[in-house]
Amino acid sequence: MSELVITGADLAGAGAGDLYVRDGLFADPTEAGADVERVDAHGLVALPGLVDLHTHLREPGREDAETVATGTRAAARGGFTAVLAMANTNPVTDTAEAAEHLLALGRRDGAAQVVPVGAVSKGLAGSELAELGLMARSAGVRVFSDDGHCVADARLMRRALEYVRAFDGVIAQHAQDPRLAGTDACCHEGELSGRLGLPGWPPAAEATIVARDAELAALTGSRVHVCHVSSAETVDVLRWAQKRGIDITAEVTPHHLMLTTDLLSSYDPTYKVNPPLRPDEHVAALREALADGTIAAVGTDHAPHARHDKEHAFADASPGMLGLETALAVVIETMVTTGRLDWAGVAERMSYAPARIARLSGQGRPLAVGEPANLVLVDPAARSVVDRAASASLSRNNPWHGRELPDPVVLTVWAGRVTHRRGGG
Numbered sequence: 001m002s003e004l005v006i007t008g009a010d011l012a013g014a015g016a017g018d019l020y021v022r023d024g025l026f027a028d029p030t031e032a033g034a035d036v037e038r039v040d041a042h043g044l045v046a047l048p049g050l051v052d053l054h055t056h057l058r059e060p061g062r063e064d065a066e067t068v069a070t071g072t073r074a075a076a077r078g079g080f081t082a083v084l085a086m087a088n089t090n091p092v093t094d095t096a097e098a099a100e101h102l103l104a105l106g107r108r109d110g111a112a113q114v115v116p117v118g119a120v121s122k123g124l125a126g127s128e129l130a131e132l133g134l135m136a137r138s139a140g141v142r143v144f145s146d147d148g149h150c151v152a153d154a155r156l157m158r159r160a161l162e163y164v165r166a167f168d169g170v171i172a173q174h175a176q177d178p179r180l181a182g183t184d185a186c187c188h189e190g191e192l193s194g195r196l197g198l199p200g201w202p203p204a205a206e207a208t209i210v211a212r213d214a215e216l217a218a219l220t221g222s223r224v225h226v227c228h229v230s231s232a233e234t235v236d237v238l239r240w241a242q243k244r245g246i247d248i249t250a251e252v253t254p255h256h257l258m259l260t261t262d263l264l265s266s267y268d269p270t271y272k273v274n275p276p277l278r279p280d281e282h283v284a285a286l287r288e289a290l291a292d293g294t295i296a297a298v299g300t301d302h303a304p305h306a307r308h309d310k311e312h313a314f315a316d317a318s319p320g321m322l323g324l325e326t327a328l329a330v331v332i333e334t335m336v337t338t339g340r341l342d343w344a345g346v347a348e349r350m351s352y353a354p355a356r357i358a359r360l361s362g363q364g365r366p367l368a369v370g371e372p373a374n375l376v377l378v379d380p381a382a383r384s385v386v387d388r389a390a391s392a393s394l395s396r397n398n399p400w401h402g403r404e405l406p407d408p409v410v411l412t413v414w415a416g417r418v419t420h421r422r423g424g425g
């Protein structure tokens with residue numbers, strides 16, 4: 001446990017103040033002794049520790065691609081103090097034992113809080129419900145997702161929603177109608193997919209599932225969350241559903257806020273991701289929706305893949321890209337520098353809202369005396385060129401490699417522990 005005083009930081013856009021980290025909590029800075037370490041943070045911004053609703057840690061099963069230790073170290077370097085770990089591991093997190101095991105791994109190896117996401121269906125197979133109630137009771141699971149797969153069966157989705165309502169759970173849907181966009185679909189459907197000869201993935205495959213799930217949320221009085229929204233069509237559906245008072249939230253990934261379909265013309269599998277990168281007009285709609293709150297949160301969909309799964313012809317490579325270390329940089333570049341979000345807005349979309357959606361009690365809390373000491377100290381002016389070799393992740397599928405981006409994270413503190421400090425230490 002660390003003890004330190006941070007002086008002069010802009011507290012999430014609310015003006016300058018001091019923070020005193022003691023015994024895992026924020027304490028009154030006037031009580032700090034003269035011997036306590038002081039970090040001069042004038043010109044920096046302090047945000048509550050970031051919370052990622054959508055991380056793939058790959059442990060258990062694919063420790064060659066990522067582990068709890070390496071994935072949470074990447075999280076800490078990105079300013080995150082909690083990550084929701086998706087269930088598509090091997091074995092799948094579809095039982096209470098599997099969820100408890102992941103919790104234990106997180107306690108042992110985590111440089112951030114590891115929150116298990118439970119599978120909706122056994123083995124992610126989409127036919128029988130997993131042990132939702134047992135996972136909730138024994139491991140505190142509140143977010144359930146078959147991510148990687150869509151819960152395509154409307155009846156199973158309805159039953160899952162009815163089930164989790166009892167304990168205020170939420171179903172996080174990977175919205176991809178498998179009949180409109182099958183497992184081979186890998187390029188936004190349009191002129192370019194035709195020219196490149198890649199199977200198309202139309203926005204309608206996402207938006208139709210989201211419309212259906214909004215109706216099921218209304219029918220059951222339960223909560224739906226939409227993973228990695230990629231299209232303007234889905235944004236329209238979300239607006240319509242939220243206007244009706246339906247309890248539906250959504251996240252957008254950093255890559256969908258910035259990268260576009262044309263990158264695929266190189267056939268570089270680094271840019272293969274599900275759902276696919278889309279043209280400019282979708283990127284613009286996603287930025288607008290994140291600014292106005294239609295999309296409540298950023299979720300990284302950090303999806304590490306080993307070399308031998310990624311270095312293939314485009315059609316055969318595994319989909320997914322790294323995201324934890326660069327998420328805040330991309331949000332600053334696309335949302336803050338452009339005037340769409342202020343620092344309070346960044347805190348809301350990357351900490352408060354994700355913590356609320358996942359019903360985490362000790363995360364996404366204000367920087368105030370008595371609250372858990374989770375924070376990230378941000379340098380709004382620093383920039384650097386991203387180097388994939390410098391990552392804490394075990395994988396190198398980094399779509400930002402070689403780009404100049406903001407380099408904001410100076411210090412991360414999780415539960416009173418320094419988990420990252422720029423330049424090491």
Ligand SMILES: NC(=O)N[C@@H](CC(=O)O)C(=O)O
Pocket residue numbers: 056088147148149174272273274275301303304319320321
């Ligand atoms: N996003 C991806 O392209 N891949 C994810 C699965 C997913 O998020 O659907 C993965 O697990 O690799």
Ligand SMILES: [Zn+2]
Pocket residue numbers: 147148149174227228274275
């Ligand atoms: Zn997904």
Ligand SMILES: [Zn+2]
Pocket residue numbers: 054056086147148301303
């Ligand atoms: Zn995912």
